[in-house]
Amino acid sequence: MSRTPASRRPGPAGGSGPAPYRKPVPTFWWLRRRAYLVFVLRELSGVFIAWFVVFLLLMAGAIAEGSGEYERFQDWSGQWWVVLLNVIALLFVLLHTLTWFGLAPRAMAVRLRGRRVRPGPIVATHYLLWALLTAAVAWLILKG
Amino acid sequence: MPETDRITLQVARYRPEQETEPTWQSYEVPLRKEWTVLDGLNHIKDHLDGTLSYRWSCRMGICGSCGMTVNGEPQLTCSAFLTDSAPGPVRVEPLANFPVVRDLVVELGDFMNKLTEVKPWIIRAEDKPLDEGEFLQTPEEMDAYKQYSMCINCMLCYAACPVYALDPDFVGPAAIALAQRYNLDSRDEGAADRRDVLSSAAGVWACTLVGECTTACPKGVDPAGAIQRYKLTAATRSLKDLLWPWGQR
Numbered sequence: 001m002s003r004t005p006a007s008r009r010p011g012p013a014g015g016s017g018p019a020p021y022r023k024p025v026p027t028f029w030w031l032r033r034r035a036y037l038v039f040v041l042r043e044l045s046g047v048f049i050a051w052f053v054v055f056l057l058l059m060a061g062a063i064a065e066g067s068g069e070y071e072r073f074q075d076w077s078g079q080w081w082v083v084l085l086n087v088i089a090l091l092f093v094l095l096h097t098l099t100w101f102g103l104a105p106r107a108m109a110v111r112l113r114g115r116r117v118r119p120g121p122i123v124a125t126h127y128l129l130w131a132l133l134t135a136a137v138a139w140l141i142l143k144g
Numbered sequence: 145m146p147e148t149d150r151i152t153l154q155v156a157r158y159r160p161e162q163e164t165e166p167t168w169q170s171y172e173v174p175l176r177k178e179w180t181v182l183d184g185l186n187h188i189k190d191h192l193d194g195t196l197s198y199r200w201s202c203r204m205g206i207c208g209s210c211g212m213t214v215n216g217e218p219q220l221t222c223s224a225f226l227t228d229s230a231p232g233p234v235r236v237e238p239l240a241n242f243p244v245v246r247d248l249v250v251e252l253g254d255f256m257n258k259l260t261e262v263k264p265w266i267i268r269a270e271d272k273p274l275d276e277g278e279f280l281q282t283p284e285e286m287d288a289y290k291q292y293s294m295c296i297n298c299m300l301c302y303a304a305c306p307v308y309a310l311d312p313d314f315v316g317p318a319a320i321a322l323a324q325r326y327n328l329d330s331r332d333e334g335a336a337d338r339r340d341v342l343s344s345a346a347g348v349w350a351c352t353l354v355g356e357c358t359t360a361c362p363k364g365v366d367p368a369g370a371i372q373r374y375k376l377t378a379a380t381r382s383l384k385d386l387l388w389p390w391g392q393r
């Protein structure tokens with residue numbers, strides 16, 4: 001579907017008359033409102049999610065290589081800066097997850113017996129599923 | 145409140161034939177408890193400075209033409225009371241994110257183009273002959289889209305949206321909510337026709353859920369919710385197409 005970029009489309013004035021004024025977007029627009037700041041932070045959290053994936057892959061790789069490699073990985077990840085990075089990453093991952101769950105009821109219009117389910121139960125179901133999945137994974141790992 | 149109370153309106157002026165960017169002009173207007181910012185502007189226009197340009201019509205939150213930035217927030221000036229900004233000054237600017245034509249008047253051509261792209265009308269695969277009568281709808285079926293039909297095209301949501309500010313190609317909150325108004329209408333069969341525009345990169349996927357459109361909306365439309373719901377619809381649809389490519393589109 002091809003669409004002319006809005007910025008280049010002529011308006012109804014059709015080019016006659018003086019050009020309308022376009023206000024430039026200030027560099028720090030995202031500091032002007034709490035909602036904008038949270039939004040930018042949530043966008044940024046994607047980077048940390050990616051980091052967690054890389055970290056997990058590195059760990060899985062080290063485990064596959066045998067116990068020597070795994071010990072070296074543990075030493076490496078025990079360094080203060082790796083721990084710090086992971087703590088920061090955890091905070092961002094939490095921000096990401098919590099805001100995602102908060103959004104769920106707005107994306108899902110669940111109807112039960114002809115009535116739209118209120119946001120509370122939908123959010124609760126997500127947390128419940130999260131807890132169940134975590135428990136299942138923990139059980140799988142700890143049992144072995 | 146004594147009749148002598150006054151409040152200052154700081155109004156953004158832009159007269160393209162005499163200046164290259166907007167400037168501020170201050171006016172003092174009576175501060176009355178029943179006066180809105182729009183009443184203040186009308187007082188200026190009638191008694192102080194007839195050259196001030198702005199749009200308005202209904203004065204009752206129905207026509208959607210009086211949207212401006214009041215003290216930094218996108219608002220309908222006919223429902224923003226002067227007393228809420230007392231002792232003032234009240235800063236009145238044109239709606240953000242739209243080109244300013246003159247003073248407080250912005251150019252909405254971009255939205256009008258986008259609105260037609262999402263086909264906001266009832267589409268039928270085959271038209272029913274008139275003598276077969278009207279399409280019937282149960283209260284529940286009407287409930288499914290009614291909220292989205294309350295949109296008055298006031299553009300407060302576009303003014304509040306940083307995604308639209310940064311990417312003017314974004315179809316935007318009201319256009320998507322209005323597309324959903326028809327998609328969710330039991331009489332409509334046009335969801336597939338709207339799909340290309342809605343699920344394009346400039347459609348719902350450009351939205352990163354800032355949520356400010358819903359906060360700004362004076363009609364409780366919840367455009368952010370409409371967009372998230374369509375994301376789910378679009379994702380489910382793509383998944384179905386992937387797993388069942390022979391299925392009916």
Ligand code: SF4
Pocket residue numbers: 294295296297298299300301302317318321357360361362363364365366367
């Ligand atoms: S969705 Fe709300 S804020 Fe946006 S144009 Fe419609 S009524 Fe105005």
Ligand code: FES
Pocket residue numbers: 200201202203204205206207208209210211220221222223
């Ligand atoms: S004048 Fe019609 S909505 Fe304000």
